Amino acid sequence: MRLRNIPGAREEMLVNPFIVQDPERLRGCWRAEFGNQNPLRIEIGMGKGQFLLTLAQQNPDVNYVGIEKYSSVLIRALARQEELKLQNLRLIRYDAETIDELFAEGEVDRIYLNFSDPWPKDRHAKRRLTSDRFLARYARILAPEGRVEFKTDNVDLFDFSLESAENCGWTLSEVTRDLHNSPAAEGNVMTEYEERFSALGNPICRLVATPPRQ
Numbered sequence: 631m632r633l634r635n636i637p638g639a640r641e642e643m644l645v646n647p648f649i650v651q652d653p654e655r656l657r658g659c660w661r662a663e664f665g666n667q668n669p670l671r672i673e674i675g676m677g678k679g680q681f682l683l684t685l686a687q688q689n690p691d692v693n694y695v696g697i698e699k700y701s702s703v704l705i706r707a708l709a710r711q712e713e714l715k716l717q718n719l720r721l722i723r724y725d726a727e728t729i730d731e732l733f734a735e736g737e738v739d740r741i742y743l744n745f746s747d748p749w750p751k752d753r754h755a756k757r758r759l760t761s762d763r764f765l766a767r768y769a770r771i772l773a774p775e776g777r778v779e780f781k782t783d784n785v786d787l788f789d790f791s792l793e794s795a796e797n798c799g800w801t802l803s804e805v806t807r808d809l810h811n812s813p814a815a816e817g818n819v820m821t822e823y824e825e826r827f828s829a830l831g832n833p834i835c836r837l838v839a840t841p842p843r844q
């Protein structure tokens with residue numbers, strides 16, 4: 631069965647208490663939603679949630695929001711959250727095209743992008759989650775010391791992302807084309823796609839980028 635066709639997934643998203651409904655209402659109020667002043671970190675395109683659920687368990691003093699476009703994928707993360715009931719994690723079904731309607735200026739401490747869809751055709755470049763359009767949105771919602779952390783095995787997407795970040799005035803750091811054989815391997819939490827692609831022998835690329843100061 632294709633994941634997109636899981637019956638009832640969309641309906642489940644509308645009633646499940648672990649899915650934030652109408653998330654735009656929490657714009658600027660996320661710390662109140664969690665009931666603390668802890669940093670807020672988000673993953674865009676969380677898929678089935680292995681990465682963010684692990685981080686949320688490891689770091690109870692950090693708040694996490696997982697964002698995923700498709701109910702049929704998010705439902706897998708939801709099933710795990712129903713077991714774990716992590717208080718520092720919220721899940722949202724949402725298209726990141728309008729991510730800055732979910733978070734106020736400076737509200738987010740860190741954005742994780744893991745194995746984002748590559749959109750290989752030039753005419754679709756704007757859809758890549760590291761294109762200039764998305765970086766402009768991230769720059770608005772990130773705190774002054776905030777950062778984007780991006781991992782992929784797709785070299786073309788990685789090169790595009792480095793160029794896009796530089797062209798938009800972002801500062802790059804911790805750039806590696808072989809994460810698993812770099813100092814950053816220690817403490818690295820693997821995503822589902824990361825496990826799959828590294829098992830095939832693909833090196834994993836990673837970068838950290840901080841937005842230009844306003």
Ligand code: SAM
Nearest residue numbers: 675676677698699725726727744745821822823
């Ligand atoms: N991050 C996970 C991992 O590393 O295992 C999943 C990677 S999967 C290749 C990319 C995910 O991003 C898919 O689940 C897709 O639905 C989601 N996605 C793509 N574009 C998105 C968007 N604009 N907003 C939210 N999610 C998106």
